[in-house]
Amino acid sequence: MEMEDPTMKLSCQVTGKPLTRSMVTSMLLIIALLGSWSAAEALKLPAVFGDHMVIQAERATPIWGWANPGERVRIVVNGKVWARTTADDTGRWKTEITACPKAGSRLEIVVSGSKEEIVLRDVLAGEVWIGSGQSNMEWPVKLVMNAEQEVASANWPEIRLFVVKKRVADHPLNDCEGEWKVCSPDTIGDFSAVLYFFGRELHRQLHVPVGLIETAWGGTPAESWTSECTLRATPMFQPITAKWDEAMKRYPEEKAAYDQALKAWETEAEQAKAEGREAPRRPAEPRGPDHPWRPAGLYNGMVVPLAPFAFRGVVWYQGESNASRAWQYQKLFPAMIRDWRKLWCQGDFPFYFVQLANFMKRGEEPGPSEWAELREAQAMTCSLRNTGMAVAIDIGDAEDIHPRNKQEVGRRLALIALARDYCRDLEYSGPVFKKAYVNHNAIEITFSHDESGLATPDGAPLKGFAVAGRDGKFYWADAKIVGRRVVVSTPKVPRPVAVRYAWADNPECNLVNGAGLPAVPFRSDNWPGVTFGRK
DSSP, X not given: OOOOOGGGGOBOTTXXXXXXXXXXXXXXXXXXXXXXXXXXXXXXXXXXXXXTOEEXXXXXXXXXXXXXXXXXXXXXXXXXXXXXXXXXXXXXXXXXXXXXXXXXXXXXXXXXXXXXXXXEEEEEEEEEEEEEESHHHHOBXXXXXXXXXXXXXXXXXXXXXXXOOOOOOSSOOSOOOOOEEEESTTTXXXXXXXXHHHHHHHHHHHOXXXXXXXXXXXXXXXXXXXXXXXXXXXXXTHHHHHHXXXXXXXXXXXXXXXXXXXXXXXXXXXHHHHTTOOOOOOOOOOOOTTOTTSTTHHIIIIIGGGTXXXXXXXXXXXXXXXXXXXXXXXXXXXXXXXXXXXXXXXXXXXXXXXXXXXXXXXXXXXXXOHHHXXXXXXXXXXXXXXXXXXXXXXXXXTTOSSOSOHHHHHHHHHHHHHHHTSOOOSOOOOOEEEEEEEXXXXXXXXXXXXXXXXXXXXXXXXXXXXXXXXXXXXXXXXXXXXXXXXXEEOTTOSSOOEEEESOSSSOOOOOEETTOOBOOOEESOOOOOTTTTOO
């Protein structure tokens, strides 16, 4: 008796008619082809691995990706097998290139699966740095001082650039979007100016390839770059997530009202245009789930996908969006840094940042300042191991929150890295407040980073110092350099107890050391500031 073919019992879900043997054969062939296509396409690397990339020299390089579950993956570098591994049950695999290529090495990396391979060409070994923060980090080369000249001269084939596409996420992502590009006049214009000038200085001094990874978003606060776990588990930060949770509850209603208001505005704008009138102001869109201020949103979408890519360190320029909560930033900023270090498991890697530049109208008398308190919070973060701060108090712009002299900002960041990470014998910081002594009617101040002497750039009298008595009211004071000390006094305060320097949004100040680097703004008192207790 002939056995019935079970496939003939199948019926088409569309026609309801039985499938013929030829139809079944065709379907099985299609399924097989789809299966082979899926297997061929299963081998994948994260976006941060690509042609023209730079890998961190002289250290093990983690490399990871995806394949079919259980598939064997092989890493070949310049024709030699450097690593083998197997994809886990989810298809994820990870290994390390442990040969630690020397800086300047040129590599071709081949990642092979069972049926497919990925070839990474024009790979260099060198120094890799990540640049992050808000708009002053994102600010592009094409908009800086002498931009036309800077763009035209950006022929640096051994500097490579990678920009992480902006992305807000409600959970940690495993990949980002971006591609490596060779630095040239055609590619540098839209790249981070601070990160580029930092990397260019390293390249000039070290004569090795430099890879620069930009992950920045203008106008964003530090909590967007911090993990949700840290924000929700720390009592001081819980108001941040609580406010966001409340905003998300209101969002559907606010979004509906916005959509209605937007339609009305569009009608009014069209009518105004037809009548030659100025259009009314566009209604403000409420913050929703994809807003860059979402707590942890940029950490999830623009930081986590980069880990555990090997690199030397991070440079950071941010703080403007947290100035009104500077007291909270004293804890928030270090917590963010610790989050990043925990994510990468590379130890306390270098984390160097820019202190806020001078900005806004200059005050006539000493007074409170949110920006001064934010700068203090940044300076306090230097107590974390392997951190450093570039001072920009002398190169800001009273009328522009985005000062154009990014060249000097990048150079000052590079000085820190050159001295701290590359063993160059140079001064990398201006004078840093050490101690204040009351001596009768004057206060004497000592500093670190004063070995090359204390001075003013043009030999002019010192400016920017203020003293107060026990009443806490500050007055401008006369200041003079006496050896390696600064002596400050004023007849208005016969018994001074506290001194402040450059304590304002846009202070007039001019103390430098022999290297020409500006002194770090400071205060000797610990009286509560205007942001104290703000959450």
